[in-house]
Amino acid sequence: MEPIYYIDLLGTMVFAISGAMAAMRHNIDIFGAAFTGFVTAIGGGSLRDIFLNLRPVWVDDGNYLLAILAGVLASVLLKRQLDKLARTLTLFDALGIGFFTIVGVQKSLAFDSSSAAAVVLGLFSAVMGGVTRDTLLNETPLIFRKEIYATACLSGAILFVVLNRFGVDYNLNAFLSASVVVIIRIIAVKYRLALPIVGG
Amino acid sequence: MEPIYYIDLLGTMVFAISGAMAAMRHNIDIFGAAFTGFVTAIGGGSLRDIFLNLRPVWVDDGNYLLAILAGVLASVLLKRQLDKLARTLTLFDALGIGFFTIVGVQKSLAFDSSSAAAVVLGLFSAVMGGVTRDTLLNETPLIFRKEIYATACLSGAILFVVLNRFGVDYNLNAFLSASVVVIIRIIAVKYRLALPIVGG
Amino acid sequence: MEPIYYIDLLGTMVFAISGAMAAMRHNIDIFGAAFTGFVTAIGGGSLRDIFLNLRPVWVDDGNYLLAILAGVLASVLLKRQLDKLARTLTLFDALGIGFFTIVGVQKSLAFDSSSAAAVVLGLFSAVMGGVTRDTLLNETPLIFRKEIYATACLSGAILFVVLNRFGVDYNLNAFLSASVVVIIRIIAVKYRLALPIVGG
Numbered sequence: 001m002e003p004i005y006y007i008d009l010l011g012t013m014v015f016a017i018s019g020a021m022a023a024m025r026h027n028i029d030i031f032g033a034a035f036t037g038f039v040t041a042i043g044g045g046s047l048r049d050i051f052l053n054l055r056p057v058w059v060d061d062g063n064y065l066l067a068i069l070a071g072v073l074a075s076v077l078l079k080r081q082l083d084k085l086a087r088t089l090t091l092f093d094a095l096g097i098g099f100f101t102i103v104g105v106q107k108s109l110a111f112d113s114s115s116a117a118a119v120v121l122g123l124f125s126a127v128m129g130g131v132t133r134d135t136l137l138n139e140t141p142l143i144f145r146k147e148i149y150a151t152a153c154l155s156g157a158i159l160f161v162v163l164n165r166f167g168v169d170y171n172l173n174a175f176l177s178a179s180v181v182v183i184i185r186i187i188a189v190k191y192r193l194a195l196p197i198v199g200g
Numbered sequence: 201m202e203p204i205y206y207i208d209l210l211g212t213m214v215f216a217i218s219g220a221m222a223a224m225r226h227n228i229d230i231f232g233a234a235f236t237g238f239v240t241a242i243g244g245g246s247l248r249d250i251f252l253n254l255r256p257v258w259v260d261d262g263n264y265l266l267a268i269l270a271g272v273l274a275s276v277l278l279k280r281q282l283d284k285l286a287r288t289l290t291l292f293d294a295l296g297i298g299f300f301t302i303v304g305v306q307k308s309l310a311f312d313s314s315s316a317a318a319v320v321l322g323l324f325s326a327v328m329g330g331v332t333r334d335t336l337l338n339e340t341p342l343i344f345r346k347e348i349y350a351t352a353c354l355s356g357a358i359l360f361v362v363l364n365r366f367g368v369d370y371n372l373n374a375f376l377s378a379s380v381v382v383i384i385r386i387i388a389v390k391y392r393l394a395l396p397i398v399g400g
Numbered sequence: 401m402e403p404i405y406y407i408d409l410l411g412t413m414v415f416a417i418s419g420a421m422a423a424m425r426h427n428i429d430i431f432g433a434a435f436t437g438f439v440t441a442i443g444g445g446s447l448r449d450i451f452l453n454l455r456p457v458w459v460d461d462g463n464y465l466l467a468i469l470a471g472v473l474a475s476v477l478l479k480r481q482l483d484k485l486a487r488t489l490t491l492f493d494a495l496g497i498g499f500f501t502i503v504g505v506q507k508s509l510a511f512d513s514s515s516a517a518a519v520v521l522g523l524f525s526a527v528m529g530g531v532t533r534d535t536l537l538n539e540t541p542l543i544f545r546k547e548i549y550a551t552a553c554l555s556g557a558i559l560f561v562v563l564n565r566f567g568v569d570y571n572l573n574a575f576l577s578a579s580v581v582v583i584i585r586i587i588a589v590k591y592r593l594a595l596p597i598v599g600g
Binding site: 141 | 246255258259265
């Protein structure tokens with residue numbers, strides 16, 4: 001439990017940085033950057049918890065808000081350095097969505113959702129913070145425009161549910177499924193892979 | 201109960217089709233189409249259930265997600281045929297909002313909301329999926345632009361609450377009130393009726 | 401309790417007016433104006449209650465919906481007069497966010513949130529109705545563009561939590577903290593004070 005808790009806090013901070021930096025690119029004031037960092041960090045997990053009829057973790061545990069505050073402050077103070085780190089941030093983001101997907105699936109199953117709903121809620125945990133960020137900033141959500149992103153989360157979520165059905169050890173399963181998310185995402189960014197567009 | 205359940209699944213599928221097809225008009229990838237179909241289908245009912253402090257049905261019952269998957273696949277595979285069916289889809293959509301309005305009112309009353317809140321929640325059940333779809337796609341929500349739409353739902357919802365107060369049989373009431381929604385909506389589309397605009 | 405209840409209803413009505421008037425500037429029909437007034441009025445408090453895993457007050461108490469209806473009708477019927485009252489409305493809005501912030505913090509603490517979360521939820525109570533209004537109308541949220549707004553709420557919310565820790569009498573604390581919100585906000589409007597922009 002302990003290491004997962006700290007990884008969860010780290011993931012929250014990474015998402016807060018991603019939200020604050022996106023807001024700063026819109027010439028938004030400091031509060032707006034903090035606000036956007038906050039909703040990006042808590043959006044996905046809160047939506048999952050609300051669908052499960054639970055209180056989001058940050059309402060009861062102040063450490064999540066501290067992690068977000070740290071992420072926002074880092075974004076404001078280290079803006080130039082972080083811009084240069086864009087590639088590293090892509091890696092962090094990939095780790096973040098990998099971890100958040102699996103935590104989301106696992107928590108949903110633990111609170112008796114159907115397997116199919118657990119997959120959806122795992123995906124939501126990982127991507128809905130970013131969707132809220134983009135909607136607030138009045139942009140077409142990134143998951144609609146970018147190289148394979150949500151599909152990576154979906155693959156890992158489905159793998160976790162399937163291996164869980166076959167009785168695979170939880171820690172091994174979490175490690176394997178999160179890795180699948182991270183690897184698909186990194187390969188997609190490196191080779192600019194995208195899903196086919198069906199409109200026109 | 202049984203027929204209502206299947207009509208509810210059918211309505212869910214119709215809304216998934218409406219969401220997926222709207223996304224495809226925006227040159228969005230297959231995942232984006234599926235995602236938009238999903239939020240369109242579950243948005244209204246989920247919001248109603250969250251306001252009632254309940255878990256949305258699709259979290260526990262996998263059939264709703266199957267209905268959505270079927271709707272999205274149909275949209276992608278039968279895109280051309282469905283485009284030609286636009287008029288039929290308007291009819292389906294009218295049936296969908298009629299049914300979702302009344303189910304929403306009835307569920308809200310069953311979980312002890314006030315009558316006025318039941319009207320609002322019935323309306324939300326019918327239209328908030330579409331509002332979320334349009335917000336995601338970065339458009340002014342359709343309910344703000346279109347011929348009488350939400351007003352049709354509102355009329356049916358109010359009628360249901362009033363007849364319910366007078367002790368009218370539930371099945372008769374549901375049939376009458378849903379019919380009012382469908383008929384107002386179809387007349388509005390046919391004659392391009394719109395509410396007066398108050399701005400300027 | 402009684403006076404607070406009526407102030408809460410009054411604040412709800414003021415927010416409904418603000419939402420309906422914003423919608424009317426977008427050439428939206430009467431229903432759209434009512435809808436926007438409604439979500440502006442209930443958005444912040446409902447989000448707070450959902451995060452606290454409670455049912456929003458308007459679901460059980462029809463008076464809130466009556467207050468919103470009155471606000472929307474006033475907006476439509478008295479549009480010209482209200483446009484002239486813009487300065488007075490800024491004062492009303494400042495009183496509204498002052499009151500909603502403190503009610504939000506107090507309710508969150510009463511339902512056992514952490515102090516940091518109570519500050520966030522107090523802020524949300526005051527500003528998220530407006531954020532939803534702007535997102536629906538497809539605008540960049542006002543809190544991202546305007547003279548110090550959310551920062552005023554944040555200051556009052558933090559003051560309330562601090563004074564509460566020091567055991568200051570609840571009524572005195574509520575009065576002081578709400579006044580801080582109102583005064584900061586009015587000074588910011590008068591002198592067009594804004595936070596520094598960090599992007600570029």
